[in-house]
Amino acid sequence: MERSGSKDGGLRGGLSVLLVGGEKVQMDQAREALSALSEPRVDVAEAAPAQAAAPGTNADVVMVLCGADEEAALGCLRGQSERTPRPALFALLSEQSQALMRRVLRAGADEMLFLPLVRGDLVRALLKVSEAHRRSERRTGGMIFSVASMGGGAGVTTLCANLGLALLRGGGVRVALVDLDLQQGGLGNLFGADPERGILGLARLGRKPDSISLEAALTKHASGLYVLGAPVRIEDSEEVSDTTVSGLLDLLRQLFDHVVIDCGAHVDENSVAAWERSQELFYVLEQSVVAAHRAVRFLEFFRRLGIDGIEPRLVLNRYQPKHPIAEAQIVSMLGSPVYARIPRDEQVMEKSAATAQTASQVAPNSALVRAYEKLARRLSASQEVTAKAETRPGLGFVTRLLGSLGARA
Ligand SMILES: Nc1ncnc2c1ncn2[C@@H]1O[C@H](COP(=O)(O)OP(=O)(O)OP(=O)(O)O)[C@@H](O)[C@H]1O
Ligand SMILES: [Mg+2]
Known part of the structure; x- marks a missing residue:
């Protein structure tokens, strides 16, 4: 089996593709088209139909060229469709024959x-597969929401706290807040970390943290939130x-349903590591x-x-419907819709x-609090928390950790 590598050699978040077929000209064209892609990143291997099911040929996508030997191609599709894990199956057709289309669909x-x-x-077809992968990969634990802004003072910490x-308040969930605004430490201070x-x-x-070291690092707030504070001394944040x-995030997502991260008003390797693991930014x-110019830069x-599968979502804070800078103006400057509006409420x-x-x-029925709740409901509804709970480590482990945290608080 030949391997023709991805364009940039890095396959993080990319797809492995197995191209199956016998006809040289068509295989060459397909390989060229695949290796010219920059998004999604693909790593292409090739095999003849008879070799495609060999052990060790587990690809994310199997593309079967349906050329002169139609039966071999259909047999290959059938065989691949029974594999576990089942790859995504693409049939590459050289003619638009309805009968052939029906046969390949029936073959899987x-x-x-x-x-x-x-x-x-x-x-389009490969992005559908990579998006499905991303969703299922990230569904193996709790959801991570990162919050960031450029310039400072926009309301990042306030949003993290109130979203958490x-x-x-949605009930039946465990929520952790992480203060990655290491030099400011505002989120930890807010909750008395x-x-x-x-x-x-x-x-x-x-080394990687385990449940014991995590327990030693978290503070439980009276509200029920768990908070991971920033270093006390600014210089230690390095x-x-x-x-x-x-x-830390890989462990937190196993133990909590939601993790909210204050990424502060700057960008560094730590924020990128957080965004790579986040469902939402x-x-x-x-x-x-x-603020809109800063957002465009960001x-x-x-x-x-080039982080796969995540696009920053805009949150308009201190929102005023009659403000001279209308929402429409911001949307047109940024070319991106507003995901949530949090009203201005100084009082x-x-x-x-x-x-x-x-x-x-202070004000449970205010428009401000209702806006945080609306955002939280939308995020909770977008994911099946119950499905994720089944993929966490045994309940004993989680209960033990959370029990010991609760006992300490
Ligand atoms: N929706 C709002 N309405 C009125 N005031 C708000 C609102 N959101 C935040 N604030 C106020 O704005 C100030 C700055 O908020 P916050 O500390 O959350 O910003 P930040 O982006 O975290 O700032 P920093 O860059 O310093 O970390 C706070 O005093 C907060 O109470
Ligand atoms: Mg802050």
Whole structure:
């Protein structure tokens, strides 16, 4: 079997494709079309129909060229459709014959593409597969929501805190907040995170954290939220690397239904490691031209990062419907819709800060609190939390950890 490699050699988030067929000209064209793709990234191997089911040939996508030997191609499709795990099956057809289309579909093909392969068709079909993979991969644990902004003061920390609380009020879920705004530490402070605990202890472990070390790092807040605070000393934040963040998030998502991360107002390896593991990334901005320009820069940068399967979603904070900078103006500048609007409410915010109570305690029926709840409901509804719970480690492990955290709080 020959392997012709992906374009950039890196296959993170990419697809492995097995191209099956005998006709040289058509195989050459298909291979060329595949290796010219930059999105999604593909790693292409080739096999003759008889070899395609050999052990060790587990590809994400099997493309079967239906040429002169139609029976061999149909047999290959049938054989592949019975494999576990079952790859996505594409039939590559050289003629638009209805009878042949029916036969390949009956043999198990999920997609039919016509030769010579057209780039747009190929990208569409492969993106469908890579998106399905992304969803199922990320469904193997809790959901991670990252929140970021450029410039500072946009309301990132406030959104993290109130979103976490609103998710918790949905009931029956465990929610953790992570303060990755390491130099500011605002989220941890807001919830009174224990200065003896926090992410620094995990960074100093020198290995992936386990449930015991995580327990030692988290603070349980009276609301029921678990909070992972930033280092107390600004200079110590340098010790926290993307390796710490990756290991930590991989464990947190096994133990919590929702993890909300305050990524602050800057970009570094830690935020990228968080975004790579996030189901959603919220970019917070206000109704101002300066904020919109910063958001454009961020969205362009994010695109260049090339993280598969996640697009930043815009959250308009301090939203005022009659503001001179209308939402439509922001949308047209950014070329991206607004996902959520959080109204401006100085009064509730000030009262909440003055009394050290949450906005939902101060004004449970305010438009502000309802906006956080609406966002939380939308996020909860978009994922089947119950399905994920089945893929977590044994209940004993989770219960033991959370029990010990609860006992300590
Ligand atoms: N929707 C809102 N209405 C009114 N005030 C708000 C709203 N959201 C946030 N604020 C206020 O804006 C201030 C800044 O918010 P916050 O600390 O969350 O911003 P940030 O983006 O985390 O800032 P930093 O870059 O300093 O970390 C706070 O005083 C907060 O109470
Ligand atoms: Mg902040």
